[in-house]
């Protein structure tokens with residue numbers, strides 16, 4: 438059993454930081470002290486009831502690669518359904534998108550509580566939110582309608598696909614290619630490695646944010662572009678279409694975050710893999726740093742939460 442030190446969280450939010458005064462701003466008008474306490478109560482309840490009970494079992498029984506699919510403890514999906522039901526996927530996003538415009542400080546406190554309970558299961562929504570923020574910042578209105586909205590609703594999950602078997606720190610060396618097509622989309626070929634949440638059977642779709650090079654682009658990091666690559670094609674009316682050519686090649690084992698499926702993905706080997714350029718060509722790494730920075734803060738927050746959980 439773990440216990441969340443709410444007095445400490447309140448001290449951080451309301452004494453160390455002026456969180457209660459945010460409700461004077463129009464964007465955060467809903468978040469007075471009582472409302473924030475209510476959000477934290479809800480987070481603690483969902484975390485303790487749905488995330489904590491399977492945390493140790495998930496650590497002992499990591500997701501498995503069976504017949505080309507990820508098989509994992511069914512309680513992960515149930516916990517994420519409860520998280521979705523509570524509205525946490527859309528916490529920081531605009532009302533127009535279906536979000537609840539939660540201040541970042543409060544969202545971090547919520548993330549801290551969930552990370553204490555089960556760092557591996559909450560990694561899926563953390564990645565989804567960061568990928569959604571990336572589309573929100575740099576995607577076209579059409580991309581936002583097609584991909585961002587279902588992510589805010591918690592129906593589609595997200596990933597970040599930077600690393601390749603031969604390129605980790607050295608992203609200048611990535612070899613994944615994106616060939617422009619007549620309809621404005623791109624066909625991707627290549628391999629990505631160490632992709633957290635890279636595949637699972639929980640969400641309706643997976644939106645991979647993928648770094649790749651367009652032929653003819655400048656060498657090194659100046660020639661990297663960012664693409665949305667969905668696991669399933671999303672039709673114009675928002676319905677789920679056929680499987681896209683991004684295939685799960687296998688799962689990686691690790692010492693921490695063991696319950697977060699970590700995948701090797703092949704693009705364009707089992708069939709055409711369609712991707713959609715985000716923003717301008719060759720600006721991909723600059724854009725991706727937004728998601729990387731959010732992930733870095735999330736990993737730091739998670740480490741502090743694990744320390745607090747004891």
Ligand SMILES: Cc1cc2nc3c(=O)[nH]c(=O)nc-3n(C[C@H](O)[C@H](O)[C@H](O)COP(=O)(O)OP(=O)(O)OC[C@H]3O[C@@H](n4cnc5c(N)ncnc54)[C@H](O)[C@@H]3O)c2cc1C
Nearest residue numbers: 597598599600604605606607630631632633634691694699
């Ligand atoms: C749990 C986990 C989850 C991950 N999730 C994702 C994910 O979701 N998406 C994704 O794209 N990637 C993911 N990664 C991959 C991660 O981003 C890479 O591991 C990271 O970029 C480092 O790359 P590498 O492992 O190839 O190490 P390398 O780049 O080979 O580095 C090995 C060592 O060499 C050092 N080094 C590297 N280059 C230099 C240099 N030029 N000068 C001096 N020293 C150097 C490094 O500091 C390090 O100590 C994940 C990794 C882990 C462990």
